[in-house]
Amino acid sequence: MHNSFKLRIDNEKGYTLVDGIMQLAVLIVFSQIFALTIGWTTKAEEMITNPTDMEWALFVQSVETYLNEIDSLLIQKDEPGIRFRKNGEEYDIEFYTNLIRKQKNRLGHEQMLLHVKSLSVTVEGQSLHFFVTFLNGLKREHTFCVTFRSE
Template structure:
């Protein structure tokens, strides 16, 4: 049997070193592509599900609903909030401790935006600029358009 093997030679193809190196190279390329894809997906998920982004968007949308048909608007307490009158009622949107709250006729306390470190409000004509710094260091700003009541 050994003589038969030596005479006929090895007809079976073996697994060569070159084939192993090529397969290992392909595996390494795909593993790097997989790692980069997972990292990008994680970063995208963080941006999409960031509660600060969502809270800020909801706050701006809420404030915009109040700034239509305003009788008077005053930036108050060294730019720490606004006071405005609408439909005969007075509203305050201001920084209170570490949140922005809304009060109606200086009563109650409705939380609008949490975890706020500082706020800056500027009014130029009909443009109201809100700039907020959150406790986590994120800074956001938005310019809102105010429409005043005309009699």
């Protein structure tokens, strides 16, 4: 009985300091990878679920289609925005109660961009600058090239 006990102790290895350090190193590496993955996933989810960038791109594309071959352009002071004439029709693209809307001949109301806090418009030559601040704090700007109809 005494020999079998001694034999069993001789065959068992103990938990060493080196084993502990190795396991701790593996744990630290995997925890860093996990933290980076969670951070990246959160950022990717925010980009995918935040519609502001897509709405902004669609707004820019829509405005660009109107600013070719226009007759005149006026910056509005009372309601931030622009008024322009094209093909005998008058269009307004202006800030109105948390959105940017388009009107044709000062009639109707077509929503172009939602959740807008403020709009600022400036003109330099044929460059039209739109500066938009959204309700969530995001800021976007775009410079449009305006072409006038030559007669």
